[in-house]
Amino acid sequence: MNPGILGLVTALSWGSSDFLARLSGRAVGPARTLVVIFAISSVLLAPFAMDAITAMRADGALSMLVAATGLCVLLGTWLLYLSLTRGPLSVAVPIVSSYPVPLVVYGVAVGGFVPAPAMWAAIGATLCGVWIVSRAGHKVQHKDGHVQGRIGVTIAICIATILTFDVAIVLTDKLAAEIGLPAALWSTRTTAFAVLAAVFLMRRQSMNIGLKWWGVLSAQGAIELMGYMALFSAQTLGGTTIASVVSSAYGVVTILLARTILKEAMSLPQLMGMALVFAGVVAVTALS
Template identity: 30%
Template sequence: MTIIFGLLSAFSYGYADFVGALAAKKVRALTVTVFSFSVGLAIALIASLFVGSDFSSETLRLGVMAGICSAIAISCLYQALALGPISIVSPFTAVLSALVPVIVDVSLGQKLSAFAGLAIALILIAVVLVAFVPGSKVRLPSLRATLYSVAAGLSFSGIFLILDATAKDSGLGPLVVMRSVGVILLFCALVAVWLRNRKKPFIETEIKNLKLIGLIFLAGTGDVIGNIAFLVATRQGALAIAAVLTSLYPVGTILLARIVLKERIALSQAVGIGIALGACVLLAVG
């Protein structure tokens, strides 16, 4: 179950990033994030009515912490991607977000089989290969971009660690609290951006476009499904495996770009996807 839901989480995050990126070409990325987070919150609330949720003091505390991490992670990730280069920033963030939970999980006594250990190493390599597109002029990220990327990776790993620490019988309670806090903080950030430049509208008029609304809805749906799938994955098995599988989200983004936008897949990306599939087989065997 951990492998299935870990991969579902990765694909959901990847497809959310893909449609979110398409929407961000029309309006501010922060605007897209606020609305997509709101959609995710609504879905989490509806799902919690069927799945159940607990809002104990511990759930509220962990949910608030995860919400703060989510707002920081998204904000820093967009800043890092904007500074670029994406081909280096993206895999670095993904690997860091997975590496920290693996180290923490193993240090706390989590036992992994030889197959699982090898698979984790291969997946981390695959993430780098999938996200990296070689070119004649490879530009290294600036110090500022690197710091934003590190902050994003550590914040994402913080989300993974916090969600893993929630009680198994808390249902979707931690997720509902996390999304609520995230929406509030990101909305405050949107207000702050508008106050710095009041000549531009608070919410772009393009947001009324039905196609754009659809993309934002899909982004919000994919993001919250990724959250739920990760929550299930980590409650069913080892955090290390769930976090590493989730870090494969660039695979979903790349494949969707190939299918929808007809973008070419580089040889290194194809090799990375092949390694990722082989690693998943190792996890299943181990």
Template identity: 25%
Template sequence: MGIVFALLSSLTWGTSDFFGGLATRARSAAAVTGWSQACAFVVVSVAVLLVRPEVSGWSWLVYAAAAGLCGVAGLLCFYTALAQGTMGVVSPIASMGALVPVGIGLAMGERPGAVTWLGVVVALVGVVLASGPELSGAVSPRPVLLAVASALFFGFTLFLLNRGAQASPLLTVWGMRAASVTLFVGAALVLRSVGGVGTREVPGLAAIGVGDLAANFFFGTASRIAGDSLAVVTVLGSLYPVMTILLARAILGERLRRVQQAGVLLALVGAAVISLRP
């Protein structure tokens, strides 16, 4: 079941990213992120009150708060890099954030089998190719450095989410949103602005936020299930660019280049190989 939840996280992350990207065409990335996460915080707070999960200790809150702040930092670096650089350069670099928790998992003693490793490598290569890398021409160092920073932040977000979810996935995503929303509320008070978002835009932003929230919850649940290593769950959860690309093709009519088609196929093959592990 851990594999199923990890794949669900990639589907919902990819969908949320696609519609979040559309929303940023009308509003700033900070406004879209702040409003969507604030709406998600309301939803997850209601869920916590209804479910009332029981945990011992408060260590999950430390992981959750750190994950929330890392996630916000990653998004700010990622969107800034996209604004200043080329998508084909920024996206593949940012997607490599999956290597951070994979490396941490190996350092902590995880030893996936040969077949699993094959699936991991194939899936990671597929994600990079699906992003459509365009490394020709002059590449400005600033967006590249920002993309590297976003990858690191995203990678540590996944690791911290994994740690907190061992106690409670629901409370961990609540703590993540509490931390990020506190940051955005503070920024709004200092700037005396809510990003110009109108009432009619709130439902759409709420849907984006709930989608991202669900993805975090699915990933946390997957990482908590016994037998599913951090490395494997992380790679499966990092297939989200494939979903974003497919939605862009279906809704916006964007054409997939051959390298992207090959990447999508490799990502799916890698996921299938990983699912075959005992």
């Protein structure tokens, strides 16, 4: 399949699952949402990962890497869902979608990566767009229900999400080099599920979720995983960069759904800031 199409599938999948995360997060809470999402991911990934998992040998360093990666995935995803639940999506999504920028800075600091002037310009455009979206979000008059709590707190959560996810990405790369990508995804998501389930049991919290929301959460988990599988499938075609560039438009999908279905208010400066963020992210991803 064409890598561009796979990237489009990823964008549509992640954009839709993030929108559903806003709905499910407010209905059942981010933590309960994650329990179901990680459980579904673990089950669906198992057939692709079992050969590598059964071939693994007991290794203390590897076990610690799996645990650390799983905890970062858990924390990053919880922060993401928390930011989407608080809203507004027109502020949270563009900020979170700028996650490639710290990865480039990390490459410069640790990996000896030297960005070209065009890369620095793309990074600057992305950060400028994030600042515009953040500032404009405070000035827009949102309807009741579109925002929970102070927008400044949501912005801080978004920044924490970016940093945690980027650490998870770096650790996942290292783990995938050891045991393969499907096994790395399965082991970290299973670890995240086990930790979260243990917390629920210790705190004696119930998983009382209505039948309607079980269906929504199941769809959300399957759609999110479909995006990952589509993106990783592009690796076998040698089209990872193309797929990544196209997939970085997932935030546009989420915001369009928020505007169309939730009727979120968006000002002209916000729209300009969003366009700058997404253009910068696409450029950073392509130039990487």
